[in-house]
Amino acid sequence: MIRRHPIVATVVGIPLVLTLTLATLASLWLAGVQIPGASAARWFTITKTANADYTPIPDKPVFILVIGNDGRTGQTVTRGDAIHLIGVNPALHQATMLDLPRDTALPIPGHGTDKVNASHAFGGPRLEADTIGAAFGVQIPYVVDTDFDGFIGMVDDMGGLTVNVPYRMQDSFSGADFQPGVQKLDGHQALSYARNRHQFPNSDLTRTQNQGYLILQALTQFRAANTGPIGTLDLLADLGRHARLDGVGLKDLYGLGRLGLSIDPAQVKNVLVPVVSGSGSNLALGPGAASLFQDFADDGVLQTH
Amino acid sequence: MSPSLSSSLSRRAWSAALLATVVLAACSSGGSSKATSTTTVAPTARVRVTPGQVTVVSAGPAAQLADADRDAVFAAVGSYVQDATVAPLEGKQVPDLASHFTATAAPALQGAERDALLDTDLPRATGKITPALQPVNLHALADPGGAIDLVGSTLDLTVQANAKGGPITIHRSGELMFTRDGGTWKILSFRLAVTRDGAGLGTAGSTSSTTKAGS
Numbered sequence: 001m002i003r004r005h006p007i008v009a010t011v012v013g014i015p016l017v018l019t020l021t022l023a024t025l026a027s028l029w030l031a032g033v034q035i036p037g038a039s040a041a042r043w044f045t046i047t048k049t050a051n052a053d054y055t056p057i058p059d060k061p062v063f064i065l066v067i068g069n070d071g072r073t074g075q076t077v078t079r080g081d082a083i084h085l086i087g088v089n090p091a092l093h094q095a096t097m098l099d100l101p102r103d104t105a106l107p108i109p110g111h112g113t114d115k116v117n118a119s120h121a122f123g124g125p126r127l128e129a130d131t132i133g134a135a136f137g138v139q140i141p142y143v144v145d146t147d148f149d150g151f152i153g154m155v156d157d158m159g160g161l162t163v164n165v166p167y168r169m170q171d172s173f174s175g176a177d178f179q180p181g182v183q184k185l186d187g188h189q190a191l192s193y194a195r196n197r198h199q200f201p202n203s204d205l206t207r208t209q210n211q212g213y214l215i216l217q218a219l220t221q222f223r224a225a226n227t228g229p230i231g232t233l234d235l236l237a238d239l240g241r242h243a244r245l246d247g248v249g250l251k252d253l254y255g256l257g258r259l260g261l262s263i264d265p266a267q268v269k270n271v272l273v274p275v276v277s278g279s280g281s282n283l284a285l286g287p288g289a290a291s292l293f294q295d296f297a298d299d300g301v302l303q304t305h
Numbered sequence: 306m307s308p309s310l311s312s313s314l315s316r317r318a319w320s321a322a323l324l325a326t327v328v329l330a331a332c333s334s335g336g337s338s339k340a341t342s343t344t345t346v347a348p349t350a351r352v353r354v355t356p357g358q359v360t361v362v363s364a365g366p367a368a369q370l371a372d373a374d375r376d377a378v379f380a381a382v383g384s385y386v387q388d389a390t391v392a393p394l395e396g397k398q399v400p401d402l403a404s405h406f407t408a409t410a411a412p413a414l415q416g417a418e419r420d421a422l423l424d425t426d427l428p429r430a431t432g433k434i435t436p437a438l439q440p441v442n443l444h445a446l447a448d449p450g451g452a453i454d455l456v457g458s459t460l461d462l463t464v465q466a467n468a469k470g471g472p473i474t475i476h477r478s479g480e481l482m483f484t485r486d487g488g489t490w491k492i493l494s495f496r497l498a499v500t501r502d503g504a505g506l507g508t509a510g511s512t513s514s515t516t517k518a519g520s
Contacts, residue, residue: 233455251484254494255493
């Protein structure tokens with residue numbers, strides 16, 4: 001039996017803040033060139049989907065999909081398990097993060113209906129973005145996709161991630177072993193925090209929410225550094241050494257990064273998409289999902305949820 | 306996170322100070338002394354840009370900011386400050402400030418951040434205008450191929466002037482991010498704070514205000 005390892009949403013905080021901004025440097029990888037002296041460790045891939053042309057128009061929201069896949073060394077087919085769609089409204093400086101359980105069954109273009117995480121195996125982050133974009137009613141121009149090692153390396157390079165563990169967390173499957181309280185997690189610990197689900201009665205739902213929490217903590221941490229435009233260039237340089245950019249340019253990432261840093265985490269709603277039991281181990285979108293997506297799609301902000 | 310900086314300090318930065326294209330000679334004066342009894346000559350001033358450190362961080366091999374780009378960005382800083390702060394005090398028609406910004410950044414001139422970007426709503430100076438710009442440091446990002454399309458600059462400007470109601474002091478500081486746009490360097494984003502102080506700002510004694518803008 002294969003244990004799933006949704007990576008974390010941390011990637012999300014990074015997308016909003018660093019990833020988006022910093023991934024700039026990954027241009028080297030884009031060109032297929034190994035950066036001299038750069039670490040071989042890759043944190044994630046940032047993909048600009050077809051026809052995506054992000055322009056920071058005040059009234060135009062931007063949607064970013066953050067995926068934590070279950071890939072490990074030597075694995076070629078991976079599932080996109082940790083799924084978080086972020087909508088950012090530049091004018092309102094507000095954002096929404098919708099967390100979607102991996103077992104949710106959705107129509108996957110060209111592949112019938114299946115668990116949403118399978119779309120990653122079928123067609124990588126682009127197909128997963130197409131699948132989720134169609135279900136949510138939005139166009140997703142950017143996808144940030146990370147795996148186990150990438151997540152660990154990213155958190156470690158950040159100097160760890162400070163979280164407030166609300167209760168005793170102990171789970172042998174994920175390796176989570178935390179006392180309640182504020183503490184700084186290294187990469188491995190953060191991964192175990194993000195993977196922990198066996199401890200919870202509702203399993204993946206709580207885990208998915210915890211991942212969202214990690215993402216917001218990452219955003220909080222980045223904002224606390226109060227990085228200005230010039231400092232953002234340093235972040236981009238660092239990120240670029242650890243990312244693969246697929247169709248994304250430095251100026252894109254700079255703009256997205258500055259946008260991400262302009263969002264107060266307190267202005268980010270973290271909402272779990274409502275799901276119900278479906279056939280077999282599948283979940284199905286639950287009552288309220290359609291209106292949630294409608295509320296979200298117009299401006300990236302939830303007014304009625 | 307400890308960014309790995311492959312910084313290169315431009316030794317030529319100092320020599321750049323000598324370049325007429327970059328350094329605008331200070332020539333502030335209250336020219337009214339030469340005015341005739343029937344003509345008032347408005348005070349004028351030029352902002353002098355003193356190049357500071359130039360560093361480059363790169364996603365790939367070490368890179369350097371080309372002299373022409375370095376000088377162009379220094380000039381862009383000086384030109385923006387001249388048009389946004391000094392020209393209004395001179396009572397001149399303010400140039401099209403949007404030309405200093407990219408199309409995506411220019412809307413900020415009409416929004417809530419306008420007050421931090423320019424000084425068009427201040428009283429006209431009646432006496433000497435003295436702009437003092439601290440040395441401008443540049444920090445650039447090179448892409449893996451060595452191309453540089455993003456250059457950040459520091460900004461620390463103090464302008465002193467006398468208006469009808471008394472002295473005015475404007476202090477504007479922060480960072481500007483420049484990018485190539487149509488063959489020139491334009492402001493892509495900014496983080497600025499401006500403080501205005503002095504009796505000349507209002508008719509009822511000294512007033513002071515501080516505005517921050519940008520992210």
